[in-house]
Amino acid sequence: MKFLVIDHVSHTYFTRQSAVTALEDVSLAIEEGEFVSFLGPSGCGKTTLLSIIAALIKPTEGTILLEGNKIDSMNPSVGYMLQQDYLFPWKTIEENIFLGLKIIGIDTNEAKQKALNLLSEIGLKGVEKHYPHQLSGGMRQRAALVRTLAVNPKILLLDEPFSALDYQTKLKLEELVWKTLKDYNKTALLVTHDIGEAIVMSDRIFLFDARPGRIVHTFIIPEELRSLSPFAARQHPRFSELFQSIWKELDQLEKNR
Numbered sequence: 001m002k003f004l005v006i007d008h009v010s011h012t013y014f015t016r017q018s019a020v021t022a023l024e025d026v027s028l029a030i031e032e033g034e035f036v037s038f039l040g041p042s043g044c045g046k047t048t049l050l051s052i053i054a055a056l057i058k059p060t061e062g063t064i065l066l067e068g069n070k071i072d073s074m075n076p077s078v079g080y081m082l083q084q085d086y087l088f089p090w091k092t093i094e095e096n097i098f099l100g101l102k103i104i105g106i107d108t109n110e111a112k113q114k115a116l117n118l119l120s121e122i123g124l125k126g127v128e129k130h131y132p133h134q135l136s137g138g139m140r141q142r143a144a145l146v147r148t149l150a151v152n153p154k155i156l157l158l159d160e161p162f163s164a165l166d167y168q169t170k171l172k173l174e175e176l177v178w179k180t181l182k183d184y185n186k187t188a189l190l191v192t193h194d195i196g197e198a199i200v201m202s203d204r205i206f207l208f209d210a211r212p213g214r215i216v217h218t219f220i221i222p223e224e225l226r227s228l229s230p231f232a233a234r235q236h237p238r239f240s241e242l243f244q245s246i247w248k249e250l251d252q253l254e255k256n257r
């Protein structure tokens with residue numbers, strides 16, 4: 001059985017004036033532990049698809065199955081991490097993280113200790129009692145990652161989580177997130193505009209076209225890149241080959257609009 005199945009999903013937004021088909025007949029299946037990315041021109045429905053998987057919106061057509069069960073309401077099995085960290089500014093880092101545990105009713109001492117251990121593993125030991133404004137953007141995103149992972153989701157949805165960071169912090173965080181998700185064998189879906197990031201983080205990349213949003217190509221990342229950490233993968237000759245072919249296809253999609 002496939003871990004996550006997106007089965008003939010279409011979505012149309014109806015407004016007073018118009019109807020916008022954001023997604024048309026999108027189907028794909030993801031294995032447990034796989035890391036996939038969604039790339040495509042602006043408006044191709046990437047965020048809409050993540051919102052459907054998170055059950056924030058209901059698709060006009062189609063279904064999402066996680067381990068064979070239909071996802072149709074918000075569910076702690078699905079963790080969501082966004083461009084902004086959405087930490088509560090009036091709560092400390094550990095209070096923010098524990099709140100997530102409390103909401104789903106698993107704020108046991110054991111779960112709290114695990115979360116604190118994870119915070120320390122990703123280099124945030126000592127900031128437990130700090131408030132978000134006392135941390136850098138990269139540190140806040142790391143805290144947001146811990147909050148997302150603390151509830152032990154089966155799948156993580158990452159919607160441009162590094163795009164608001166400076167380049168160096170972004171590269172470091174890619175490395176850290178990649179390693180943490182591998183260590184915890186988490187399944188992840190990443191939405192990004194960054195071709196390089198998609199190549200070095202993923203096992204597969206789904207390229208979308210817009211109006212309506214649909215998958216036009218699936219790139220399977222070669223094993224020699226997948227076995228390397230993101231930073232090392234960027235130095236590999238296959239990286240630039242793949243970058244160029246994806247770049248050309250994306251450029252063509254933009255020109256055809």
Ligand SMILES: Nc1ncnc2c1ncn2[C@@H]1O[C@H](COP(=O)(O)OP(=O)(O)OP(=O)(O)O)[C@@H](O)[C@H]1O
Pocket residue numbers: 013014015020021022040041042043044045046047048049213
């Ligand atoms: N709430 C909404 N009401 C009406 N139309 C919407 C709504 N949300 C998104 N859309 C439209 O649906 C289409 C897909 O939007 P979506 O945000 O999913 O694309 P995206 O690929 O994530 O875009 P970007 O890369 O710019 O973030 C766009 O044409 C957008 O204008």
